[in-house]
Amino acid sequence: KKQKISKRRMAEQGQYNAPCALYGYRKDKKDKHHLVIHEETAAIVREIFAMVIAGLGTTKIAKSLNERKVSCPSKAQYLNGYTRQWNSYGSECFWGADMIRSIIRDERYIGTMVSLKERVFRGKIIANPESKWIKVENTHEAIVSHEIYIEAVSKLKVQEYHQHQY
Numbered sequence: 001k002k003q004k005i006s007k008r009r010m011a012e013q014g015q016y017n018a019p020c021a022l023y024g025y026r027k028d029k030k031d032k033h034h035l036v037i038h039e040e041t042a043a044i045v046r047e048i049f050a051m052v053i054a055g056l057g058t059t060k061i062a063k064s065l066n067e068r069k070v071s072c073p074s075k076a077q078y079l080n081g082y083t084r085q086w087n088s089y090g091s092e093c094f095w096g097a098d099m100i101r102s103i104i105r106d107e108r109y110i111g112t113m114v115s116l117k118e119r120v121f122r123g124k125i126i127a128n129p130e131s132k133w134i135k136v137e138n139t140h141e142a143i144v145s146h147e148i149y150i151e152a153v154s155k156l157k158v159q160e161y162h163q164h165q166y
Contacts, residue, residue, distance in 0.1 A: 005165055011115030014136030022108055023073040024143050035108075042143045044070055047143050048103055052152045057096035064096040073099065073130040096119075107135070109147045111142035123149050 010017050015033035024045040025035040044065070051061045065072075072093040107114050115134045118127050144152075 008116065008134075011113075011134040012136070014139035016113065016140070017064040018127070022106070023103065024109065025140070037141050037143060042070075045103060045109060045143050048100060049109075049148055049152045052100075052104055052155050052159075053148065055155065058100040058156070061100050062095040062097050070095070101156065104152050107149070108140075109143045110146050112137045113139040113141055 006139070007017060010033065016022075016035050017033060021027045021038070023040060024042040026038040028034040031110070037121045048061060048065075051064070052058075056064075071097050076094050113136045115136075116128060118131050119127050129132055129152070
């Protein structure tokens, strides 16, 4: 119960509460609940948004990043000192279309902290309805502008709509 209260309070204050930073960011050395831009990976995030706006599909974007051997999020975290091994038996990680979609849809890239999107009930993770999410704007520096975010999300929706028609 105390953990739930603490998580809610942190969410209401717009604090970041995860073991590792979001791709494109790193945790502030002075405050582990605050995100600061990691320029090397933030450039990749900006490029992904630009590619979606230019009309490239998520699969083509993932293929392009893989061909250029750009480190995927779990590999980038590992290279930045987070030691948890996400992939099994040392296999190489790759970019995928789902990963690109999740980056484009993530409001944290415009400086809005979105928390409590899911909860644990009897050992299972259950998605909360959007009405229960806690959103706090301007909690950290944005990697992309609000306008770029809106444009990329709308382009992604159009692409997905056309994909499902065939």
